[in-house]
Amino acid sequence: MRSITKILQLGFCWLMLGTPALADSSVDLIPKPRSLVWQNGQFEVNAQTRLTYNSAQAEEVARLFSTWLQPTTGYLLPLGEGQSTNTIAFVQTPGDAKDESYQLSVTQKQITLTANSRAGLFYAMQTLRQLMPAELESQQPINRAAWVVPAVQIKDAPRFAYRGMHLDVSRHFFDIAFVKRYIDWLALHKLNRFQWHLTDDQGWRIEIKAFPKLTQVGASRHHTVVGHTYDYQPLFDDKPVSGFYTQAQVRELVAYAAARHVEVIPEIDIPGHSTAIVAAYPELSCHGQPVEVTGQFGIFEQVLCPTEKSFDFLRQVYQEVAELFPASRIHIGGDEVLKEQWLASEQVARLMQEQGLESPEQVQSYFIKRVADIVTDLGKTPVGWDEILEGGAAKQANIMSWRGEEGGIEAARLGHNVIMSPYQWLYFDAYQSRSLDEPKAIHGLTRLKQVYDYDPLPQSLTTQEQARILGAQGALWTEYVKTPRHAEYMVLPRLAALAEVLWSPIDARDWSSFSHRLPALLKRYQSMGLNPSLSAYYPQIRVENSAENELKVTLDTDIAGLPIHFTLDGEPVTINAPRYQAPLLIQTPTTVRASSWVDSQRSLLGNLQLSLAPHKGVGKSYKFKHAPAEGSEKRLLDGVLAVDQFYDVNDFTVLYGVDLDVTVDLQTSAALSKVVLGVDAGMHRQLHPPRRVKVYVSETGQQWQEVAHLNEAQIQGPVLTLTFPVRQGRFVRVFAENRQDSHDPQIPLLPLYIDELQIW
Template sequence: MKTKLFHLLVLLLISNLSLFAQDKEISLIPRPSKMIVMDGKLSLDQNFPLYYTEEFAAVIDLLYEIPSLKINNNELVKKIRKQHQLGVRLFKAQDRDKIDPNGYSLEIDDSGILLKAHQASGMISGIYTLVQLNLLEGPHALSHIQIQDKPRFGYRGLHMDVSRHFVPLSFIKKYIDLMALYKLNNFHWHLTDAAGWRLEIKKYPELTSKAAWRSHTLWKEWWNNGRQYVEQGNPNAYGGYYTQEQAREIVNYASKRGINIIPEIEFPGHSEEVLAVYPELSCTGKPYTQGEFCLGNEDSYQFMRNVLDEVVNIFPSSYIHIGGDEADKKHWKSCPKCQELMKKEGLKTEEELQSYAIKKIGEHLHTKGRKMIGWDEILQGGLPPGSTVMSWRGEDGGIKAATAGQDVIMTPGAYLYFDSYQSDPRTQPEAIGGYLPIEKVYSYNPVPAKLPEDKKKHILGAQANLWAEYIPTYQHLEYMAFPRILALAEMVWTEQADRKWEDFNKRLQQHYKILQEKDVNYYRPSFSVSSKVNFDSLAFKNTVSLSSEQYTPYIRYTVDGTEPKSSSTLYNLPIELSKSAVIKAASFLDSTRVSSVETVELDVHKAIGKDVIYKTKWEGYPAQGAKTLTNGIKGTLTYSDGQWQGFTKGFDAIVDFERREEIKSVAVNFMQIPGPGVYFPGEFKVLVSDNGKNYREIGTIKNQVGTKDPTLKFQKFEIKLEKPIMTRFVQVVASNPMKGYLFADEIVIY
């Protein structure tokens, strides 16, 4: 009886220790598959012997880059013996270890550090987990820990556009170091585009003596002022290029860190820089007339074959990216050579001509033992076997490719274009548009729900892209990339079921210290207050949630329209109001306000729920369809939030009250952000009618805001009447002189 009781007590003790160990946590990103933190610390204030099996001879140098880890000697182990059980050990995994083929295990205890993996890529991942532990826990000791880990996806990618703005080799190495730290393993190097050719090609020296240099520093200035290229040495020359030796240096540097370099050489479009110096490859034969190769000219294909032959000798990547996107086909339609080729090959459309050209390049790469990869436009007309698609225009291209049995890397712009604004655009440097906060990045699941189960294997992973039109320096590039890269890293490494935003955000707080130590110019979380309003149309009640990017925000607010002070109500629960009101809120540190005031206008107005008759229909952005303009819900900072309705032919809508109602004001909010072509209306007019046929105007406003300022703006266009009037139909008309998009969120009538 005593023996049974003793065993029971031991089991309970072990169970409690196990539970206690699992309660401890170290804030690793990405989150490992399994991790147990135990009592005890391994002191790093000592020298360790290093033992490794031959599979990992090429990676041991990474351990010497950990400044806190002191290794006094190393030994290649042919057979693991008793004397190899202490110190730092990099050993090949055995079947009994039950380690995933692409994963690793890490154990830290009083015996030292034991890392196991089946192959070098897994061991490198384990080493960078060790690097992170060291950065998180300080230089003197590491917690006793057991980790068993594996990646969700084999492809974990990050892109850099050096065509628009050249960056130095030293920064690319820093970028690669940070990728490795967070287990990203494919660096997509966008080397050519209209703004500059960036790779030495010995057969075509003018690509780097002229096509690599442009007349203006800022891309926007160059784009709007002639788009000229100049010779290297010209006083105004802006640009640069990487020699083949430098490119090989980057390839080797990345390879040691488990990262594959995928070069992108654009074809057949985005090639203005090539055709400026080799105009005989264009349809017109003249420089500065087009950006697409002449596809009826065999010399175009020979040029690409010659270029790619040099590229594949530099880059060992199985993937070579050829772009293939956004080609303007108008020159092909009028080019005798292109039309003759189409007739000869039985090609009916210019899309089929482009597909023919892409297939020829893909076949050439195939003869070199490489796979072609391109943006989802390369799907048009079919692909050569073994090609891979990057789906950027949403997920449809990826779903189509995967369903057809093609491998896919998901990179949809709405979730993974890091050139989009990451916070309130009104507070940020000019960007190309869009709104992509880190939480939205983290929310993305690269495997589309509607993809058939047997086709999901074709989703190789995901990649984030950094296009540099509005990113003129590498410091700015860091600002746009971090900390969003950390959300990407966990999204592509950690299983979907193990990912939770709240948990990630908590761990993220510990990584700001790492980014500071690595001298990364990351985006700092804002104190600005954001609001989210949910309107209950049945109860006619608004529920307002307030937040900021701070992990533990201190927000104070008022509901009477007055400015918030240190004595104002502290926000801790959503605010519920059944009447129109103006909420004002701001962040505080102690008693000091540290943000601008967020103003939330709650309109419980007469038009809510009423039918809307569209004289001009929305285009491209339906939002909530016919219910959008009277659903009681305002739009947020982005026109893709499902509440802003988009119009290109002007705005003309009628609210039908079904009976005569008294009205005294009519208002609509519009948005302006010139970059993507979103503008305020030129004129805003309100008309009323009792019968729906005969309308009379009750007020007009002319827009006074110009379009030169690139920042995001919102404006309420409102007609206020001196005296209330009775009417049944209210017509709102807004002109569109800029021929871009008008975005409206709600017709507010009192």
């Protein structure tokens, strides 16, 4: 395999005009083919090369290849039937028209692409594209005598039939030109399903002629929240957002995708996530009151009422949608349905009595089954998020498992076909590293390697049950993704990792191999003018308590062998900073910063920063009066501060609807003078701090002395410091009162997030 440096050297060779270009991709195909044999020699594509075909469908693929090749090379290659030397032959053979397998043969005299179907020929073309120099992707003229392709024999076929990617255009609207480019990315990576999330609380994005207010009213909002929707003091940008796709644009996009073997699956999300619908047609709610399209993000109470008026509305909507989208499936949503408005509705109460429904979950099941029947009557298969299993799912529905794998496992056992889309691995709106350079994301961390390591087939299922797993799908939700450049960064190259998960045989997948092939793919993205993330090269940090008042810090990278440079004084990392060799032992408050040196970029990458506090409470025992969220108690005394990190719930001790009241046993008596409490949720998202804080000290754990407190006026987040005259004590008790909703004093406004309880 070629080193990153070697690839750069070859890239320099490509710039020499008038000479055949050496292919940079001799081992760099993504996704990895099923069978690949390298041979001696190469084929030169020049102005005399002829494109041949033996069927109408083969001709279509040949013309797509010619269209891709022409802008950079300037070649207007002749097309025709028959075969000869210096040809690229597109050959369709008799067989299953749904077969996506192909063969690709490159010799010194000819390139031959062979498949039973147009799809197979198209995927063979995508492989040929990757065998050719990345500069061809620029679509800018380059004067060169010939372009070479290494000699190779490839036999290939996908592992999964359903290979999908999703795009949310409701939260932030993306024009049709961008959506076409998005389709192009899917096609390059041999993905064949595109789920178009067209409706949500923040905007309705598709023209429905029977209900013009859906776009006249529902496609616009007055403003959008600045920062995260749960910020302590949310602000709005006062910039209207609007946009929708006309039916003519939808047909244009569907045809564009079909030519690239991408089936477009529309999502019309009901009965929740319906604020835009209710804003346009309030009579479809249970309350009938006017509402506005929201500029916030999250989960909202607006829900369609399970009345005949709602079902008549949806019948007409889905009928128009079905006519626009020839896909075999329609996604009906069904996720995150808040049921308060149903519970308060007399109409719903009567429905429950008439239908024998005993819970709001059964109301949801009734609603979804009615909609599933509508979709089925239109000749389509309904798809829903895994919440539609609650109360019982329609038998004909496909289940898309997003809250983990559990919903997909349950659905497969119940006999449903399943598409895996667990957020822990396949939601690309999460951060890609802990670098401070990462653009704003929703929360959480989904590294490139996490995507690559995912397997859609749960081992707990039987072989028969595994057969119901159709494949998997990635997702890009766009609450915090406003621009095409940001979208490119979030999707690429995680899309490539997903592609290899879904296409390549499981026994052929290998992270080391993938990471060696990655630089050539990144070069191809950059030639396409795209903005891929380089986060896979960024360093990572692990911290553990190694001894009394001591933390052990380990630095590494997912891509092996990269040099890491670091500082321990909070200063930026340079190439002259120490190179990491062995774990670091930290005994005083320290800010660790680290970056990786990457030859292919000739620069340090990643701006990792983590503040550590090896205080007296690290690793000590503790007892809560009110239990925190399961597993989160371990974060209270780990010595790691999250205040300078992006928000990740896993960094915090989280208390839902209760106060923090914790007692720490230091095991021996110690001189104490300060307690520090992190109370906000780090960079990019700050939650409500507590209303007041008190600190107590005791030698016995029975008799307590209050030594410090902060009232509401004194609390200025995100770090609260409480100092006091030196006190001797073994036990420290900290009380932080949760802030309550100003409208309802009985309900805490938000969970209480505690970063690190430092005891000094």
